[in-house]
Amino acid sequence: xxxxxxxxxxxxxxxxxxxxxxxxxxxxxxxxxxxxxxxxxxxxxxxxxxxxxxxxxxxxxxxxxxxxxxxxxxxxxxxxxxxxxxxxxxxxxxxxxxxxxxxxxxxxxxxxxxxxxxxxxxxxxxxxxxxxxxxxxxxxxxxxxxxxxxxxxxxxxxxxxxxxxxxxxxxxxxxxxxxxxxxxxxxxxxxxxxxxxxxxxxxxxxxxxxxxxxxxxxxxxxxxxxxxxxxxxxxxxxxxxxxxxxxxxxxxxxxxxxxxxxxxxxxxxxxxxxxxxxxxxxxxxxxxxxxxxxxxxxxxxxxxxxxxxxxxxxxxxxxxxxxxxxxxxxxxxxxxxxxxxxxxxxxxxxxxxxxxxxxxxxxxxxxxxxx
Amino acid sequence: xxxxxxxxxxxxxxxxxxxxxxxxxxxxxxxxxxxxxxxxxxxxxxxxxxxxxxxxxxxxxxxxxxxxxxxxxxxxxxxxxxxxxxxxxxxxxxxxxxxxxxxxxxxxxxxxxxxxxxxxxxxxxxxxxxxxxxxxxxxxxxxxxxxxxxxxxxxxxx
Ligand code: SF4
Ligand code: SF4
Numbered sequence: 001x002x003x004x005x006x007x008x009x010x011x012x013x014x015x016x017x018x019x020x021x022x023x024x025x026x027x028x029x030x031x032x033x034x035x036x037x038x039x040x041x042x043x044x045x046x047x048x049x050x051x052x053x054x055x056x057x058x059x060x061x062x063x064x065x066x067x068x069x070x071x072x073x074x075x076x077x078x079x080x081x082x083x084x085x086x087x088x089x090x091x092x093x094x095x096x097x098x099x100x101x102x103x104x105x106x107x108x109x110x111x112x113x114x115x116x117x118x119x120x121x122x123x124x125x126x127x128x129x130x131x132x133x134x135x136x137x138x139x140x141x142x143x144x145x146x147x148x149x150x151x152x153x154x155x156x157x158x159x160x161x162x163x164x165x166x167x168x169x170x171x172x173x174x175x176x177x178x179x180x181x182x183x184x185x186x187x188x189x190x191x192x193x194x195x196x197x198x199x200x201x202x203x204x205x206x207x208x209x210x211x212x213x214x215x216x217x218x219x220x221x222x223x224x225x226x227x228x229x230x231x232x233x234x235x236x237x238x239x240x241x242x243x244x245x246x247x248x249x250x251x252x253x254x255x256x257x258x259x260x261x262x263x264x265x266x267x268x269x270x271x272x273x274x275x276x277x278x279x280x281x282x283x284x285x286x287x288x289x290x291x292x293x294x295x296x297x298x299x300x301x302x303x304x305x306x307x308x309x310x311x312x313x314x315x316x317x318x319x320x321x322x323x324x325x326x327x328x329x330x331x332x333x334x335x336x337x338x339x340x341x342x343x344x345x346x347x348x349x350x351x352x353x354x355x356x357x358x359x360x361x362x363x364x365x366x367x368x369x370x371x
Numbered sequence: 372x373x374x375x376x377x378x379x380x381x382x383x384x385x386x387x388x389x390x391x392x393x394x395x396x397x398x399x400x401x402x403x404x405x406x407x408x409x410x411x412x413x414x415x416x417x418x419x420x421x422x423x424x425x426x427x428x429x430x431x432x433x434x435x436x437x438x439x440x441x442x443x444x445x446x447x448x449x450x451x452x453x454x455x456x457x458x459x460x461x462x463x464x465x466x467x468x469x470x471x472x473x474x475x476x477x478x479x480x481x482x483x484x485x486x487x488x489x490x491x492x493x494x495x496x497x498x499x500x501x502x503x504x505x506x507x508x509x510x511x512x513x514x515x516x517x518x519x520x521x522x523x524x525x526x527x528x529x
Contacts, residue, residue, distance in 0.1 A: 061441035062441075064472035067472075149413035149415040150414075155472045155474075167411075190385050190386060191386045191389055191390075192386075195386055294439065
């Protein structure tokens with residue numbers, strides 16, 4: 001190199017309005033040429049102070065607020081809050097309502113993974129998978145719409161049960177969907193799993209070691225892709241998950257490709273759970289539970305409930321004073337937050353184009369990070 | 372060489388086959404502004420106020436919907452008519468605050484307010500989104516416009 005020429009680091013701003021950040025997240029990337037030296041996530045653009053809003057609402061009114069916590073899996077958000085209050089107040093949920101809850105949550109998990117599948121492919125430059133997965137997601141949303149009247153913010157799982165019984169046309173539609181879903185997932189796999197371009201972009205990229213995953217508190221599919229078999233549905237069963245037989249897929253490399261494989265397998269497992277739940281659905285007694293009243297006051301105490309969301313452990317901590325209708329403190333935990341924290345470690349030393357692949361494979365969704 | 376054959380002759384055509392298969396299938400999309408998707412009977416869209424058969428309003432301005440609303444979107448002022456019945460003189464919903472949760476529908480003891488099927492109400496001023504009583508009474512589904520089946524069972528909480 002000629003004497004006097006030198007290179008220096010420079011900074012690139014990725015976001016806040018970058019289509020691959022799935023929300024509004026900003027990354028300050030310090031680059032050396034095309035290689036990333038440091039990455040610093042800047043969060044808070046989607047902050048809506050949901051925790052504070054919940055503290056100013058009655059318990060029943062918190063449920064529609066929780067819908068906005070993580071809008072790809074609103075059913076799970078409803079469930080985690082309802083579960084916490086039920087634990088706190090010792091409310092029994094009827095069996096029929098529990099089955100409906102599980103069916104809805106698992107369908108919602110499939111829908112969420114479909115969004116992830118489509119957008120990941122889109123971020124890597126493939127448009128067709130996006131159209132395919134959103135076509136099937138539409139079927140799930142139709143089922144949700146006929147059940148609870150809304151396509152994204154359901155407000156369906158309430159404290160003490162579910163808001164309405166499923167309509168009679170739900171079960172045939174759901175069975176039809178389940179009959180074809182495996183072929184549809186085969187289609188998805190045909191498009192990406194062995195696609196050479198997709199493999200080159202993903203294999204060996206963004207390897208997350210199990211130690212690092214645990215140190216950063218990563219959970220959900222991203223953790224299982226690193227070889228740790230940890231799933232709250234099996235390890236800390238909530239609702240009635242211990243009645244179903246399903247596998248927990250694990251992979252061992254922890255790279256972006258494994259995170260893809262895990263989620264594809266999980267869609268099949270969720271379909272299995274829905275099938276079993278539809279079979280076991282008690283017909284004898286249709287009881288969707290008794291909703292709590294507006295003046296409902298749980299006893300003094302604190303509670304933490306957690307469930308396995310499609311993006312990891314989702315939890316809600318509630319503190320109640322026992323003499324008001326409103327919670328004293330609500331704290332929400334979302335899996336995306338920890339996955340965003342591990343991003344700077346993963347992107348160190350990779351090319352800038354791989355940042356998009358890594359971010360997409362971790363399935364970070366910003367409303368869950370910023371709350 | 373083998374790798375090349377594998378990727379170009381096997382893996383890529385596999386993906387293309389999946390895509391091309393769909394050329395001969397019925398499209399799943401709709402030509403949106405011309406065709407519209409039918410909404411499910413329980414769909415929660417734009418609100419409307421219901422009337423009795425004789426044309427009088429059902430709403431008695433009890434305020435339960437406003438107290439159930441998690442978004443503080445409803446404002447009302449009561450009045451009495453010459454027969455001594457309560458009715459709402461002012462009844463407004465701020466559709467920009469509303470989150471379409473459906474609690475007002477569930478809370479109403481008189482079955483006066485419902486969330487209808489309408490979802491196209493964009494406008495270019497914020498004030499136009501504060502819907503008054505007259506607008507919501509006019510929104511009522513008629514024979515021409517699709518009906519919302521009244522789900523009486525839903526009134527459970529509050
Ligand atoms: S739908 Fe919900 S937010 Fe909207 S006015 Fe009714 S109660 Fe309030
Ligand atoms: S709409 Fe129903 S709940 Fe609201 S004030 Fe009128 S009668 Fe009461």
